[in-house]
Amino acid sequence: MFHxxxxxxxxxxxxxxxxxKPVEQLPPPARVILPMSMHIGAPCEPVVRLDQxxxxxxxxxxxxxxxxxxxxSPVSGRVLAIDLFPHPGGSRVLSVVIENDGRDMPHESVHxxxxxxxxxxxxxxxxxxxxxIVGMGGAAFPTHIKxxxxxxxxxxxxINASECEPYITADHRLMLEAPEEVIGGLRVxxxxxxxxxxxxxxxxxKRDALDSLRRTLPGKTRIELAALRTRYPQGSEKQLVKSLxxxxxxxxxxxxxxxxxxxxxxxxxxxxxxxTTGQPLIRRIVTVSGSAVANAKNLDVRFGTPIADIxxxxxxxxxxxxxxxxxxxxxxxxxxDLSAPLIKGCNGLLAFSEADIPPPGxxxxxxxxRCVRVCPVNLLPIxxxxxxxxxxxxxxxxxRLDDCIECGACSYICPGRLYLVHSIRTGKQKLRDQKKEAG
Amino acid sequence: xxxxLTVSSSPHIRADENTRSVMLDVLIALSFPLAVAVYFFxxxxxxxxxxxxxxCAAFExxxxxxxxxxGSLGDLSxxxxxxxxxxILPVSAPYWVAxxxxxxxxxxxKQLYGGIGKNFLNPALAARAFMSGFAALSSYVAPLSxxxxxxxxxxAPDAVAAATPLSYIKxxxxxxxxxxxxxxxxxSWQDMFxxxxxxxxxxxxxxxLLLGGLYLVIRRVITPRIPLAFIGTAAxxxxxFPRGGxxxxxxxxxxxxxxxxxxxxxxxxxxxxxxxxxxxxxxxYGIGCGLLTVFIRYFGGMPEGVCYAILLMNTVVWLLDKAGxxxxxxxxxxxxx
Numbered sequence: 110m111f112h113x114x115x116x117x118x119x120x121x122x123x124x125x126x127x128x129x130k131p132v133e134q135l136p137p138p139a140r141v142i143l144p145m146s147m148h149i150g151a152p153c154e155p156v157v158r159l160d161q162x163x164x165x166x167x168x169x170x171x172x173x174x175x176x177x178x179x180x181x182s183p184v185s186g187r188v189l190a191i192d193l194f195p196h197p198g199g200s201r202v203l204s205v206v207i208e209n210d211g212r213d214m215p216h217e218s219v220h221x222x223x224x225x226x227x228x229x230x231x232x233x234x235x236x237x238x239x240x241x242i243v244g245m246g247g248a249a250f251p252t253h254i255k256x257x258x259x260x261x262x263x264x265x266x267x268i269n270a271s272e273c274e275p276y277i278t279a280d281h282r283l284m285l286e287a288p289e290e291v292i293g294g295l296r297v298x299x300x301x302x303x304x305x306x307x308x309x310x311x312x313x314x315k316r317d318a319l320d321s322l323r324r325t326l327p328g329k330t331r332i333e334l335a336a337l338r339t340r341y342p343q344g345s346e347k348q349l350v351k352s353l354x355x356x357x358x359x360x361x362x363x364x365x366x367x368x369x370x371x372x373x374x375x376x377x378x379x380x381x382x383x384x385t386t387g388q389p390l391i392r393r394i395v396t397v398s399g400s401a402v403a404n405a406k407n408l409d410v411r412f413g414t415p416i417a418d419i420x421x422x423x424x425x426x427x428x429x430x431x432x433x434x435x436x437x438x439x440x441x442x443x444x445x446d447l448s449a450p451l452i453k454g455c456n457g458l459l460a461f462s463e464a465d466i467p468p469p470g471x472x473x474x475x476x477x478x479r480c481v482r483v484c485p486v487n488l489l490p491i492x493x494x495x496x497x498x499x500x501x502x503x504x505x506x507x508x509r510l511d512d513c514i515e516c517g518a519c520s521y522i523c524p525g526r527l528y529l530v531h532s533i534r535t536g537k538q539k540l541r542d543q544k545k546e547a548g
Numbered sequence: 549x550x551x552x553l554t555v556s557s558s559p560h561i562r563a564d565e566n567t568r569s570v571m572l573d574v575l576i577a578l579s580f581p582l583a584v585a586v587y588f589f590x591x592x593x594x595x596x597x598x599x600x601x602x603x604c605a606a607f608e609x610x611x612x613x614x615x616x617x618x619g620s621l622g623d624l625s626x627x628x629x630x631x632x633x634x635x636i637l638p639v640s641a642p643y644w645v646a647x648x649x650x651x652x653x654x655x656x657x658k659q660l661y662g663g664i665g666k667n668f669l670n671p672a673l674a675a676r677a678f679m680s681g682f683a684a685l686s687s688y689v690a691p692l693s694x695x696x697x698x699x700x701x702x703x704a705p706d707a708v709a710a711a712t713p714l715s716y717i718k719x720x721x722x723x724x725x726x727x728x729x730x731x732x733x734x735x736s737w738q739d740m741f742x743x744x745x746x747x748x749x750x751x752x753x754x755x756x757l758l759l760g761g762l763y764l765v766i767r768r769v770i771t772p773r774i775p776l777a778f779i780g781t782a783a784x785x786x787x788x789f790p791r792g793g794x795x796x797x798x799x800x801x802x803x804x805x806x807x808x809x810x811x812x813x814x815x816x817x818x819x820x821x822x823x824x825x826x827x828x829x830x831x832x833y834g835i836g837c838g839l840l841t842v843f844i845r846y847f848g849g850m851p852e853g854v855c856y857a858i859l860l861m862n863t864v865v866w867l868l869d870k871a872g873x874x875x876x877x878x879x880x881x882x883x884x885x
């Protein structure tokens with residue numbers, strides 16, 4: 110039996126398009142756009158001037174705010190502009206634009222920081238912070254904050270390699286091609302957090318990744334490999350912790366409250382690189398896929414590369430895309446402007462042709478109860494939907510609207526084609542507005 | 549000018565399954581017992597089914613058209629109602645009964661409440677309840693012995709004396725009301741299980757009804773909770789409280805294999821719109837249906853125990869869903885602090 114959680118769905122995984130394709134290096138573009146918000150938390154302030162010469166890995170923006178992560182230049186070149194530019198979040202955000210001189214001259218700060226053994230935990234944490242590492246599974250929460258808040262509280266550290274979103278194979282390829290980086294990152298975390306248990310959790314549809322990790326691990330090791338049932342949203346932190354330990358993260362709490370802390374595979378690799386090579390977080394693996402893409406690929410891309418350039422580099426579109434999204438198809442963000450750049454939390458770029466977009470039907474609930482069956486946090490999406498539609502906010506609170514993790518399983522499964530998650534998001538907003546009005 | 553990109557909130561993919569495919573699965577499941585009805589009762593069961601299904605579709609179409617609402621024939625739910633309606637008619641029922649029943653089920657019970665998913669009573673069962681009242685009131689005495697209907701067993705003549713045509717066709721339930729004539733050996737268990745007994749078109753073949761139910765469970769159209777709770781409750785009650793001096797096991801089997809109990813438990817009580825969506829609510833609902841069915845049969849003096857039990861439970865579905873709100877994720881750990 111694989112480890113499991115309650116509910117969930119099993120959409121076609123669509124990973125065959127890129128599963129077997131080695132990661133290709135995408136040459137950096139002529140100019141990179143670095144938004145000051147690449148993470149959850151306070152936006153950064155630029156620390157470079159217009160026209161200033163910058164080197165690869167040089168700090169270009171930072172913040173003194175408690176929750177934030179610094180941003181580094183992914184190329185060497187010259188600061189071309191500091192202005193508002195489109196952000197994959199949908200708005201326009203203050204960004205530093207750097208013109209690439211094509212030489213990739215590393216900054217003096219980029220040098221090995223020492224071995225995990227030789228550095229003290231505090232020194233290691235400093236390295237993590239200075240490297241601008243954030244959660245690379247999508248949420249982009251600053252990793253040093255997560256580590257600091259979990260220190261001394263956790264008995265279990267988990268590397269989340271479930272990659273449960275359809276299409277995405279970025280973590281899968283990383284485990285096949287650089288398993289030592291993932292394991293190295295976990296060693297950094299083990300030093301920092303001193304857990305009783307250290308687990309790399311992989312969905313059972315990635316057997317080869319498990320084998321790759323197993324081959325790389327020494328014969329005697331404290332690191333545990335876990336095969337998870339292939340089921341969306343297995344990679345959601347709360348579901349993952351439940352699957353592995355049986356513990357349920359209480360509503361509104363973090364995994365650390367049940368003595369667990371979870372890091373994405375890509376984050377682990379970034380930690381390893383930051384310590385061993387000194388390279389800050391300036392690039393990542395992205396899966397480019399979807400029915401409108403001519404050649405689906407896994408690419409190693411520098412941050413700040415415009416989305417349009419990335420698609421172009423794979424050979425462009427097979428047909429005009431009707432929808433483009435960053436991230437996976439279950440939780441990804443639909444894009445309207447392809448000049449927006451790649452940022453830290455983005456593991457996939459998908460382009461769907463018209464035929465792949467679910468046509469907007471007339472939404473009719475037939476009360477089949479599938480949404481209740483698939484909800485991984487035991488909610489009643491149908492009743493949330495009905496109450497949201499009628500503005501019954503008290504009922505929404507009673508039905509624990511805020512527990513919703515917005516995984517999208519209910520909307521996916523709904524035969525009546527209701528926009529359940531959308532309605533729940535709207536409901537959350539209505540509740541926030543109400544609280545604001547109440548003062 | 550570049551083509552405009554669609555922007556919408558996630559998720560960006562949907563399961564293939566839609567209302568139409570779900571209803572199609574139900575129709576497929578219903579076709580098993582219908583096939584048996586054609587075999588045992590003759591072609592008239594098929595023509596009655598056709599009339600009932602066609603009328604339900606026609607009323608659905610006409611109502612939506614007249615009120616300028618978007619058409620809903622495509623979801624196939626009207627066809628399911630038509631099938632279920634004919635399932636609870638005797639093969640000898642005149643066609644106008646099917647027409648009238650279709651009108652009541654589709655227009656009065658379903659569409660007046662807003663259409664699919666919004667009705668609170670099961671349309672087919674409500675129509676049947678309506679017609680039994682109607683038939684009794686107008687002292688409905690249409691000829692019931694259709695020459696094409698094979699008369700099965702020695703039972704039928706006695707049953708003709710029953711008050712309403714609907715109870716006439718249900719000698720099995722008459723038995724339940726008046727006690728089992730022990731030792732008569734009228735129907736073998738095998739006959740009753742396969743469906744070679746008098747009864748309504750869709751209720752007789754327990755075997756094929758269960759097969760249809762199994763199909764729906766495998767296709768994940770329904771969960772087995774309601775049928776299990778319904779049948780299980782009825783089984784326990786009749787086993788421990790048999791009547792007419794019949795041994796509990798025998799009485800239980802007789803009760804389960806007759807009176808449309810399996811049809812009700814598998815296809816009627818699991819109707820989406822009129823049953824709870826919460827797991828615990830579904831268990832409670834099934835248990836309630838089982839209890840009421842046996843109570844009505846024992847104390848109510850009516851043969852249609854299953855029908856009224858389900859209709860009564862329909863009215864408390866909202867309460868059962870309230871009682872069935874699932875345990876909050878992480879609650880145990882919240883309390884521990």
